[in-house]
Amino acid sequence: MRVSFWTLVSIFAWLILIALLVVPLGSVLLSSVQDQAGSFTLANYARFIETPRFRTAFLNTLIIGFGGLAGSLLLGSAMAFCMARIEIRGSRIVSLLAILALVSPPFIGAYSWIVLFGSGGLVRQTLMSWGIFIPPIFGLWGILIVFSFKFYPYVYLLASGALANINRSLEEAAESLGLTPFQRVMKISFPLVLPALSAGGLLALIHSIADFGTPRLIGRGFNVLATEAYTLYSAEVGSNLSMATTISIVLILLSMFFVFAQRYMSRRNVYHGNLINKPVKKKLTGFPNIAAHVVVYGIALIGAMPAFIAAIYSVRRTSGPVFHPGFGLDSYRRILYNLADVVQNSLTFSFATVALIVTIGTLIGCLVARKMSVNNSLLDATLMVPYVMPGIVVGIAFVAAFNSPPLALTGTAAVIILSIFIRRLPYSVRSSASALRQVSPSMEEAAISLGYSPSRAFMKVTVPLILPGIIAGGMLSFVTAINELSSSLVLYVGSTATMPVRIYIAINDGDYGTAAALSTVLLVLSSTAIYIAFRLMGRDERALL
Amino acid sequence: MSYLTVKDASKQFGGSVRALDGVSFAVERNEFFTLLGPSGCGKTTLLRSIAGFADLTAGSISLAGAALDAVPSHKRDIGMVFQDYAVFPHLTVAENVAFGLKARKVPATETATRVAEALNTVRLGAMAARLPAALSGGQQQRIGLARAMVIRPKLLLMDEPLSNLDAKLRIDLRDEIRDIQKSIGIAAIYVTHDQEEALAISDRICVMNAGRIEQIGTPQEIYADPRTIFVASFVGTMNILPQEAASHLGLESSRVHQWAIRPEHIQLDQGNLAPDSVRLAGRVEKYTYLGREAHVMAQTPAGKIVVQLADPAPSLRMEPGSAISLAFRRQDILSFDSKGVRLEGRGN
Ligand SMILES: Nc1ncnc2c1ncn2[C@@H]1O[C@H](COP(=O)(O)OP(=O)(O)O)[C@@H](O)[C@H]1O
Ligand SMILES: [Mg+2]
Secondary structure (H helix, E strand, O other): OHHHHHHHHHHHHHHHHHHHHHHHHHHHHHHHOEOOOOOEOOHHHHHHHHOHHHHHHHHHHHHHHHHHHHHHHHHHHHHHHHHHHEOOOOHHHHHHHHHHHHHOOHHHHHHHHHHHHOOOOHHHHHHHHOOOOOOOOOOHHHHHHHHHHHHHHHHHHHHHHHHHOOOHHHHHHHHHOOOOHHHHHHHHHHHHHHHHHHHHHHHHHHHHHHOOHHHHHHOOOOOOHHHHHHHHHHOOOOOOHHHHHHHHHHHHHHHHHHHHHHHHHOOOOOOOOOOOOOOOOEOOOHHHHHHHHHHHHHHHHHHHHHHHHHHHHHOEEEEOOEEEEEEOOHHHHHHHHHOHHHHHHHHHHHHHHHHHHHHHHHHHHHHHHHOOOHHHHHHHHHOOOHHHOOHHHHHHHHHHHHOOOOOOOOOOHHHHHHHHHHHHHHHHHHHHHHHHHOOOHHHHHHHHHOOOOHHHHHHHHHHHHHHHHHHHHHHHHHHHHHHOOHHHHHHOOHHHOOHHHHHHHHHHOOOHHHHHHHHHHHHHHHHHHHHHHHHHHOOOHHHHO | OOOEEEEEEEEEOOOOOEEEEEEEEEEOOOOEEEEEOOOOOOHHHHHHHHHOOOOOOEEEEEEOOEEOOOOOHHHOOEEEEOOOOOOOOOOOHHHHHHHHHHHOOOOHHHHHHHHHHHHHHOOOHHHOOOOHHHOOHHHHHHHHHHHHHOOOOOEEEEEOOOOOOOHHHHHHHHHHHHHHHHHHOOEEEEEEOOHHHHHHHOOEEEEEEOOEEEEEEOHHHHHHOOOEHHHHHHOOOOEEEEHHHHHHHOOOOOOOOEEEEOHHHEEEOOOOOOOOEEEEEEEEEEEEEOOOEEEEEEEEOOEEEEEEEEOOOOOOOOOOOOEEEEEEEHHHOEEEOOOOEEOOOOOO
């Protein structure tokens, strides 16, 4: 009875993966190797290699990928070291600011940097009036600055966790063996946090490659694969789906390559910290102390700056797209009167997505955690694929797969919900599987030996124990769902526009007030969800990654 | 017919691992029965088969006259105590103990009295309203014990319940477990890999090795009259000597493969010896003082031999290399054949 239930779950999981992953990816692949007549050709790939424009985009993607990686590593590890080893006043506030940077949609970051440092930017204008000239932020450097301050929390959260878990005895042992402090850091601490640094760096790299909003808004002609794919797909005249799918395949291969490269590099470096002798935080005085605080607060405040800018600009007086001196709620009024359906769409889609993710993700998580088998390991591995798929690619893949009968879903709300669902599913499966692994199987056996049937034992003991973790996971999925831009941008039609899509459009139209107000609404919703999640499962920033 | 009988139990996990290989034994009502063996020998597998969490590949189990094979685990009425306590962290101490009574639809007033009674038995009466996370390991295991007993099961199973506790607590709690088991008169099967614990707590011990039973007997039988070389060396310490030692011991060695003698049966030669004594000259290799006793490791022509001295004088010195003479009685020497089975007759 019970066996057949889990078999059903397994079949169901595979059906979902086939429908939402294999078919779309297959369609993308197929479309990239077919000519107009539908016969096999590699012409698209040849064209990709031959066309200077695409070659440049490929190169640019690598540049911003590694640039974002380098910037995030620099900022993230500096902050991690200070926070883990030095007493910083108000360190709770610092980690809140890091979270704020992490959850604000990336294009809000781009927008706020434009507001301050764009051609007519506030800071830039002020500096110019003092006779100091700085170039406007547009282009490669703009993208790299935004990425570094947006993605550093990945490195920071992972590395500070690792640093805090290094057994102090190891460093003391090195000290007693006569290593200088610098040698100690290079020979002991650095190798021990290297796995965490490379894992955090990988996240920064993959997100930099996949990000679409930032290069689009701030790149000004600095094109990358994600923007090229979108341009090809969305061109009013001569939309070229087969070239867009070709670029999508290149993007997926690139992401996968980096995932495997990182795995290969850190294959031997798995350290299990023991918590017996935790490192202590040093109290600094004088100049070093001030320097450490400046570094930490500088990074944290600049990282969270977009959120503040959005909040401030959302309450500036406007008429139409033009800002006026003074404060008012004009922008919110405009949302209420003109954009209520967009807010409603976002909420409806996100709740629907979360409901799907929580139920299905938990079921598959139980399957993966409890029923060890080759089939389930394969399921777990396949679930990693959506993890490396850039949102733009998911969007294009869904268009390629669901544009025609039997599954003509494009233009419906369902297709947006499903696209977010499949991208977030791996996280949900993993988090519920790990919640379940923390419940010892002997708990359930104890209940059974006391007279409860296996299904009642599961309901009475296991479910109450994993429920907080599941709800918390659902809240974090909600944050991802409601902030999702790139796949929705490909898939939306007028009636299914969401808040991120409207923000993107508003920024493109120069309607900054509306964009700021919508962004603020998003931030408030995200922060509430994260607050609930942390209340339920204890504060664990790393759950956000 | 015995209260619990296990007949020809075999369990094969995927591949060729035989966790249980033709295990048969019987346990009586009120008996404290211990499964003793090194880790990986199949104790947990056997216990879980009795509880119904694992299916046997072959063999049968019956309890109180009824076959258990077709009874699902939650209907077997067998209480279980777990190595990792398995206390429900989201329920209070009292709710944990009442958990099994709820499944049995015991009326609320009776539940309250039985829970209070069980908690008093394990000395947790004052903790009833607390959550388990606030309690120590020993207290959590007491909850586990109370929770399993309060349903008045037909059989109580305990899988290394004390192995996560520190040494002092382990000794206190094992005596408590033993007292409680006797006072409520329940059949109990206790699993441990700790031979001292097994000797202290059991009515009978079943020594297992690699999925098979080596010997079943009272603690005295297991210690003083081991049937196999495995039991002899696993329970307590034992000097094992090769066949060639026979000439030095003045023994006949036609079928004998190995000789064995316990350290406490050897003394340092001080003249007045019993008539059947064997003398052996040797040199001190190492002297270890342990307070209540001391161990002398001696190099002799028959091989390395450890001697246990009871109540050693603090002033006693034994320099490495100094000559000593060991003496022991022929009747204390055990002999084993090439399959490790005891040969009859002491001293052969
Ligand atoms: N679920 C399982 N799958 C495969 N082998 C198992 C499983 N459970 C136990 N074993 C094997 O069966 C043998 C006996 O295990 P176990 O009963 O746990 O031993 P013990 O409790 O005496 O330490 C071991 O060799 C172990 O590796
Ligand atoms: Mg075991």
